[in-house]
Structures are given as structure tokens and as C-alpha cells.
Amino acid sequence: MANLQNLYDAVLGGNLNLAVSTTKEAIAEGNIKPQEIIDNYMIKAMEEIGARFETGKAFVPNLLMSARAMKGSLDLIKPLLKNGDIKPMGKIVIGTVEGDLHDIGKNLVSSMFEGCGFDVINLGVNVSGEKFVEAIKEHNPDIICMSALLTTTMNYMKEVISALEVAGLRNKVKIMVGGAPVSQAYADQIGADGYSDNANAAVALARLLLA
Numbered sequence: 351m352a353n354l355q356n357l358y359d360a361v362l363g364g365n366l367n368l369a370v371s372t373t374k375e376a377i378a379e380g381n382i383k384p385q386e387i388i389d390n391y392m393i394k395a396m397e398e399i400g401a402r403f404e405t406g407k408a409f410v411p412n413l414l415m416s417a418r419a420m421k422g423s424l425d426l427i428k429p430l431l432k433n434g435d436i437k438p439m440g441k442i443v444i445g446t447v448e449g450d451l452h453d454i455g456k457n458l459v460s461s462m463f464e465g466c467g468f469d470v471i472n473l474g475v476n477v478s479g480e481k482f483v484e485a486i487k488e489h490n491p492d493i494i495c496m497s498a499l500l501t502t503t504m505n506y507m508k509e510v511i512s513a514l515e516v517a518g519l520r521n522k523v524k525i526m527v528g529g530a531p532v533s534q535a536y537a538d539q540i541g542a543d544g545y546s547d548n549a550n551a552a553v554a555l556a557r558l559l560l561a
């Protein structure tokens with residue numbers, strides 16, 4: 351019988367192979383609902399690695415490896431959820447704003463969201479306001495996430511928000527912003543709904559915004 355404690359340990363420890371093999375075993379046996387595997391083992395493990403990160407007992411590479419293990423397992427479980435009662439945390443469109451090619455932090459945030467059960471559409475880098483607008487129309491997300499690493503490009507976040515207003519979409523989505531030069535004060539100034547300075551807090555904030 352599949353030992354799902356192994357799955358918890360694998361996600362917590364960032365062990366992709368163990369996460370995948372234990373998930374395959376559990377699926378083959380069919381004794382436990384896919385949603386229960388996600389809620390009771392995978393998300394619990396991501397919460398624990400997040401808590402360790404907050405208290406300085408885990409670091410960015412640990413977060414990344416846990417998110418990768420979680421995603422590997424989630425990819426196997428997702429198809430089983432399609433016909434059942436899917437319970438995604440929410441849908442997120444994320445991108446680095448126009449003029450900016452930095453994507454390490456944005457991808458880390460994206461992986462954490464995926465790892466924690468959100469549907470994520472990653473638009474990549476150098477994303478214009480027009481592209482964000484198109485993505486909202488196409489994917490109907492709950493949250494738009496913008497990243498910027500340059501003091502020059504962070505100003506473009508305001509332009510994206512204006513583009514959403516012009517398209518009549520501003521009130522349909524929550525807006526989160528982040529990246530090294532961005533601050534809570536800046537987020538408030540441009541009318542974003544939330545800011546965080548790391549991937550773990552970004553997940554907590556997204557949950558809060560959707561609560």
C-alpha cells in the first residue's frame with residue numbers, strides 16, 4: 351500500500367522522484383480520493399516548507415525544490431480531477447512587465463503558486479498591458495501578478511492597471527505586484543491590491559485576496 355507520508359516527506363524535502371513514484375502508487379491503488387492526496391499531504395507539505403522559510407529554517411532553493419516535487423505529483427493527479435470535483439485554489443495570470451527581462455523571481459513565485467494548487471498562466475517576460483488584457487479575456491483569472499526588477503520598468507505596472515481600467519476589466523481581477531524595487535507603498539500608490547517581497551508570502555496573500 352502506498353505510504354502517503356512518503357509523499358508528504360518528498361514534497362517537504364523536494365524529492366521529485368519519490369513524490370512521483372508515491373503518487374503513481376497511490377493512483378494505481380485507487381483507495382484515496384485525488385483531492386485528499388492534494389489537501390492532506392501535498393498542500394500540508396507546502397505549508398510546512400513555507401513556515402520553515404518564514405522562520406529561516408529553509409531557503410529559496412528549498413522552496414523551489416518543494417514546488418518542483420509538488421508540481422510533478424500534481425501533474426499526475428490533475429487529469430483525475432477533471433471529471434470530479436475540482437477544487438483549484440484560484441487562477442492566476444503572471445508576467446514580468448514590458449521592458450523587463452528578469453524572470454527568476456517571477457518564475458519562483460509562479461512555481462510556488464502551482465505547487466500550492468493554483469492554476470497559473472505564465473505570460474513570460476516583457477509583457478505589455480495589451481497582453482495582460484488579452485490574457486484576462488481569454489483565461490478569466492482571479493488574480494493578475496506583475497513582476498519588475500528595474501526601477502524604470504516598475505513604472506509600467508501603473509500603465510497595465512490603466513489598460514485594465516480602459517478595457518473595463520479592473521474590477522474583475524485582483525492585482526498583485528512584486529520584484530526587488532517594488533514596495534508596499536508603491537503598490538498602494540498605483541492602486542494594486544497587494545504586494546509581497548517573496549514567493550511564500552505571495553501565496554499567503556493570494557489566498558487572503560480570494561478568501
Ligand code: B12
Nearest residue numbers: 450451452453454455495497500501527528529530548549
Ligand atoms: C539575474 C539578474 C539579471 C539577469 C536576468 C536573468 C533572468 N532570466 O532573470 C540578466 C543578466 C539578464 C540581467 C539583465 C539586466 N539587469 Co539585472 N540583475 C540580476 C540580479 C543579479 C538578480 C535578480 C534575481 O534574479 N534575483 C533573485 C530573485 C529570486 O529575486 P527577485 O527577482 O527579487 O524575486 C523575489 C521577490 O522580489 C518576489 N517577487 C518577484 N516578482 C514578484 C511578483 C509578484 C506578483 C510578487 C507578489 C512577488 C514577486 O518574489 C521573488 C522570490 O522571493 C539583480 C541584482 C539583485 N541582487 O537583485 C540584477 C539587477 C536587477 N539588474 C539590474 C540591471 C541594471 C540590469 C540591466 C539593465 C543591465 C544592463 N545594463 O544590461 C539588464 C536589464 C535587462 C532587462 N531589460 O530586463 C539592476 C537594476 C537596477 C535598478 N534599480 O533598476 C540590478 C538590481 C543589479 C544592480 N545592482 O545594478 N539581470
